[in-house]
Amino acid sequence: MPGESLRPEVAEAVLHWYAAAGRPLPWRTSLDPYSVWLSEIMLQQTSVKAVLPYYRRFRAAFPDVSALAAAPLDDVLREWAGLGYYARARNLQAAAQRIAANGGRFPADRAAWRALPGIGEYTAAALASIVNGEDVIALDGNLMRVGARITADDGDIEAPSTRNRIAGALRAILPHGHAGDFNQAMMDLGATVCLPRAPRCDVCPIRDFCRALATGAPVAFPVRSAKPARxxxxxxxxxxxxxxxxxxxxxxxxxxxxxxxxxxxxxxxxxxxxxxxxxxxxxxxxxxxxxxxxxxxxxxxxxxxxxxxxxxxxxxxxxxxxxxxxxxxxxxxxxxxxxxxxxxxxxxxx
DNA sequence: AATTCGGGGGC
DNA sequence: GCCCCAGAATT
Structure with missing residues (x-):
């Protein structure tokens, strides 16, 4: 379902809301690539709340990319233990060693980020937008949900066609030169307002533009196929x-x-x-x-x-x-x- | 396109 | 209990 295109005021409202209500997170205090990169890897399929204590400990143990590159893998995994998805830690160190071997220079664009182990389409886009100022949409679970709702897209959220449609709708309103803020603003909106089961539409900065809310059942979006019991x-x-x-x-x-x-x-x-x-x-x-x-x-x-x-x-x-x-x-x-x-x-x- | 990878928060 | 989380790599 194509639907009408989104209005650019949506992006303006989201950025304005972010400036006032964005979450103060430790990796946002500076834009140094190491901090943002580490946070993005830890945050893959992991909530901010779960990540915070690990992020602090990991930064203390490995203050920069050269320290991480030089550490024994056992030490890296010890600091990661409990966070899950341990391939992330192994890939993180492998990437650190590549970066260190490159004189400590981090990737300069999305394609270069994507070439590092442990970095897929989403993370490459997130890093390029935040660290390099590249105008790309970082379509994570939050942007997927917010995007599906404001466009009232009723396609299966797991289907590539649905994801492409939502990414296209968001790309059309991406404010040039502010992709990093826009992506993070949409993530915060999804994490604190546009919640999966109990969205707080009453305080949403873009409620006037939300087609899911207009249907009267915002929780019906995004559409997700049922999963078998564990x-x-x-x-x-x-x-x-x-x-x-x-x-x-x-x-x-x-x-x-x-x-x-x-x-x-x-x-x-x-x-x-x-x-x-x-x-x-x-x-x-x-x-x-x-x-x-x-x-x-x-x-x-x-x-x-x-x-x-x-x-x-x-x-x-x-x-x-x-x-x-x-x-x-x-x-x-x-x-x-x-x-x-x-x-x-x-x-x-x- | 489907599976495999952890663990926890929140309702 | 159940769903979801700043997904990636493998098959």
């Missing part, structure tokens, strides 16, 4: 402790879930006996279950399933070998540990 999956976890009370952890392969993080040996399934070969493979040593009773049980929600982790005490027949296993203090691992495994470690008796 399945529940069971996992067995082995807790191997040494005489010093430390626990055995294994490094996950770089690809796949929790890539590069350190985890307790675990395997999918409900029963210890069935899981044992996989557990021993991960632990790099033969194992015996210490007790039939579980030490801890943790549930953890992922995007596509809910994991139920049942931890059992286990004994190692001999010292494990290999560079991908090590002993850590379960209270202070000192390496990156994913949330459900960290929760199990914290639940262990001293």
């Amino acid at each position: 399945a529940r999956r069971d996992f067995v976890v082995a807790v191997v402790r040494n005489d010093a009370g430390r626990v055995l952890v294994a490094r996950q392969p770089d690809r796949g879930i929790w890539g590069g993080l350190w985890v307790l040996p675990f395997a999918e399934g409900r029963r210890w006996a069935a899981a044992l070969p996989a557990l021993e493979e991960m632990a790099a040593t033969p194992l015996d279950r210490g007790s039939a009773r579980s030490l801890a049980r943790v549930e953890h929600g992922f995007t596509h399933f809910i994991g139920r982790y049942t931890a059992y005490a286990a004994m190692s027949a001999r010292a494990p070998r290999g560079h991908r296993v090590r002993w850590v203090d379960p209270r202070v691992p000192g390496v990156g540990v994913p949330v459900p495994h960290a929760r199990i470690m914290r639940a262990l008796p001293r």
